[in-house]
Amino acid sequence: MSGSLEAAAKDHLVRYGGDTFPNLFTKARGTVVTDSQGREYLDFTSGQMCATIGHNHPAIVEAVHRAGEKAFHFFSGMIPEVVAELAQVLARDWLPGDLTKTIFVNTGSEATEVALRMAKMYTGGYEVLALGGSWHGITGGASSVSMASDRKGYGVPAPGVFVIPEPNAYRPYFPGMDEEAAALANLDLALKLYDMQSAGKGAAIIVEPVISAGGVLVPPRSFLVALRQAADARGMLLIFDEAQTAFGRIGTRTGAEHFDVVPDIMTMSKTLGGGLPLAAVATTAAIEADIYEKHFTYYTSHVSDPLTAEVGLAVLKVIEQEKLVDRANAMGAYLRGRFEDLQQRYEVIGDVRGLGLLIGVELVTDRVSRSPAHALGALTTRKCFEKGLSMNIRRRPERGSVWRIAPPLTVSTNEIDRAVEILEAALRESLDEIAAGGTA
Ligand SMILES: Cc1ncc(COP(=O)(O)O)c(C=O)c1O
Structure with missing residues (x-):
């Protein structure tokens, strides 16, 4: 069924610029969205920032x-x-x-x-x-x-x-x-x-x-x-x-x-x-x-x-x-802490900023020149998706390459830990590929 619907999407939908994923999607609950193959993804975009209380909250x-x-x-x-x-x-x-x-x-x-x-x-x-x-x-x-x-x-x-x-x-x-x-x-x-x-x-x-x-x-x-x-x-x-x-x-x-x-x-x-x-x-x-x-x-x-x-x-x-305003502060501090820890270990993470659970992580080729690491940003974001984490990257030639991390305010620490684990693996692989003269 889904194979033929993927073909239908290709044949009959106008490509509107934001339609970046090859998959079709069927279900969303809390922080997790599911595609038509049954694969689950942590949604750290909150569905374009709308599912702030989690997808399909009862x-x-x-x-x-x-x-x-x-x-x-x-x-x-x-x-x-x-x-x-x-x-x-x-x-x-x-x-x-x-x-x-x-x-x-x-x-x-x-x-x-x-x-x-x-x-x-x-x-x-x-x-x-x-x-x-x-x-x-x-x-x-x-x-x-x-x-x-x-x-x-x-x-x-x-x-x-x-x-x-x-x-x-x-x-x-x-x-x-x-x-x-x-x-x-x-x-x-x-x-x-x-x-x-x-x-x-x-x-x-x-x-x-x-x-x-x-x-x-x-x-x-x-x-x-x-x-x-x-x-x-x-x-x-x-x-x-x-x-x-x-x-x-x-x-x-x-x-x-x-x-x-x-x-x-x-x-x-x-x-x-x-x-x-x-x-x-x-x-x-x-x-x-x-x-x-x-x-x-x-x-x-x-x-x-x-x-x-x-x-x-x-x-x-x-x-x-559910006291989600307070929760945005608590979970935001936790998530931010995890990114600050990554920043200690990865030269390419130039800046971690934001408020509550709206966090920006800027990627640079090195911290002295602060040149935007656009290729790395694109590659890592793609690899994250392949590994089960959906997140947004803001990339403008005149500005930096910035991950926008904004999970639902209902996100758990386990989900944050899992997302950061995926992100770090994706980052490591991308850096290796770029160093080997791969896709970048
Ligand atoms: C700050 C801001 N204003 C306005 C809009 C437009 O909202 P919509 O996409 O619902 O038309 C957006 C959408 O991303 C936004 O982030």
């Missing part, structure tokens, strides 16, 4: 059944009870400051579109400042503010986007400065250039609290404080894209909480749906009232869907009940 399965008893979907104009409840729980238990109003959509890309539309309507402007290495999604507006995306070949991006160099302590644009001074100097220069170029139509500054696709870069707090001040000084709104950082992954409820900086608009996705397509955008009552007066619209066939809201509520409940 609470999610129950929530889907519950929605089946009630309703999966309504006309977009009808607000389901469960959607009102989810908005209330977010405002009461999860969101920082006065972010009390939320809209529910499907994907992180869509959430970015909503946030940008809100900011443009509120300010009357259209200019957006985004960071180098950012990833806010694949749709039109979102990809315009995403510098880690493949931007070539898709026509004209939305005009009015300006780039702030991303803070990168390991690979700074101006070596020699300390991390914080370098981040602030880059921002200062970017703002001076923006002010020169601006048509006076500023709308927003958008940032991921941890710049993930750009290499798991954790900015200094002062950088986010300075972005807050830069937005205020220009009458622009500050948007935090918390697709990856919200709901416990980094060991706090949100990135805003970790950095103690409150944005005007926060986007959330991934974890919230636990694997189902649910995203949310929160803002203040004042901004919501203003754009309402201006006839703000955003609806799709699946705005405010009851099915995904039922699941979102269940996910948040599990995070509370």
